[in-house]
Amino acid sequence: MKINAIIEKGNDGYYSIYTESEIETHGIGGFGESVEVAKKDFMESIEEAKEMVKKEQGSLPLKYELIQIDFKYDLESFFNYFDWINVSKFATAAGINESKMRQYKSGLAFAN
Numbered sequence: 001m002k003i004n005a006i007i008e009k010g011n012d013g014y015y016s017i018y019t020e021s022e023i024e025t026h027g028i029g030g031f032g033e034s035v036e037v038a039k040k041d042f043m044e045s046i047e048e049a050k051e052m053v054k055k056e057q058g059s060l061p062l063k064y065e066l067i068q069i070d071f072k073y074d075l076e077s078f079f080n081y082f083d084w085i086n087v088s089k090f091a092t093a094a095g096i097n098e099s100k101m102r103q104y105k106s107g108l109a110f111a112n
Contacts, residue, residue: 001068006074007035007073009107015080016030016038023064028049034080087101088101
């Protein structure tokens with residue numbers, strides 16, 4: 001099973017991960033003060049959903065045994081998770097004004 005998961009930073013400063021995918025009828029998601037914490041919470045919600053399905057059905061359908069997750073990041077989440085990336089060098093390589101890129105990173109401006 002492949003899951004497309006969106007990572008975003010909320011107005012409250014916390015990160016959330018959501019997806020339209022479900023494990024049977026169980027929704028999955030994650031939340032935390034950093035992308036790393038939100039990802040851990042997301043992975044725990046997958047395991048909890050799998051356990052609930054096993055309990056309800058007696059076994060887990062094969063399609064849920066191997067789950068592939070494709071994470072998509074908003075810019076704030078991207079730079080939070082990949083904090084080793086130098087924003088100024090990234091901006092130069094991408095052909096974006098460094099000041100504007102710092103605004104994107106901090107959520108003061110949004111890329112279209």
